Amino acid sequence: MPAHLVRLFIGLVASLVPVAAVSAAPQTVYFRSADNRTALVGYLFQPTTPGPWPAVVMLHGRGGPYSSNNNSGCTSVGAGIASPCDATTLSKRHRMWGEYWSAHGYLALLPDSFGPRGKAHGFDRFTHDDPDRADVNELTVRPLDAEGALAYLRGRSDVIGRQVFLQGWSNGSSTALNVMIRQGDKTAGYRGALVFYPGCGRKALVAPTISSAAPIAMFLGADDEEVSPQTCQQFADRSRQAGSPIDVTAYRGATHDFDEPSSRRQSTPGNQAAMNDARVKAIAALDRWKN
DSSP: HHHHHHHHHHHHHHTOEEEGGGGGOOOEEEEEETSSSSSSEEEEOOOOOOOOOOEEEEEOTOOOSSSSTGGOOOOOTTTTOSSSOOOGBBHHHHHHHHHHHHHHTOOOEEESGGGGOOOOOOOTTOOOOGGGGGGGGGTTTTHHHHHHHHHHHHOOOOEEEEEEEEETHHHHHHHHHHHHHHHTTTTSSSEEEEEEEESSSSOOOOOSSOOSSSSSEEEETTTOSSSOOOHHHHHHHHHHHHTOOOOEEEETTTTTTTHHHHOHHSSEEEEEHHHHHHHHHHHHHHHHHTT
């Protein structure tokens, strides 16, 4: 069997492993943003197998890392701060992916960019121009949080420092692209990035193309009602022409947040198939990129 089919088969089998049976509750950790002034809180999903492990930094979207059932009354989150938003109230999507990575031998870190800045409540849809989002923006603020997370993980003895990857959703996905734009042709940063339904317009990205030495896999909902998959496809096409290794998968019938595992989101035709396929492709990509 060809090697690429073997990897795809392994990824498919791995995606069927019952995550709940091997995962543990996330650990709360603290580290500094690369802005050198913000003390961040993060949630660590640790494998049960012996380390050191490869790692994934997961960047939440504009809704924040916490469940919408809990975050309306949340403001600040951090060391020594009492808040209803914590490791027990993460959204279903973030918990699902954190447990998915840890079940497959990756340490996963979910940094909270909003809570340490007094905005743990997150933001509703179509609030891109809300001035309250300026100090947590995806252009100049959140990329520094991702860089701080990379430095934190590389300081841990249980992480393989050359095998740290980036994953983001929506606003966090635009952040991930901006991190990769900042990283450019350097090979000492993130090893690769998984970006789910990012905003790819001029308000979301610091450059109209990316020149990246690290691979990027982009997952789009063809029926996205919040961001333009066409704009992202054009961004990827321009970047590929510039020499960047970017793969794009666009899921027909899938919407924004297609991998949100709630019954409401999964009731949309196309979302469940997109979520299942993206999980298989994501683990296969990271396993391929780390070798």
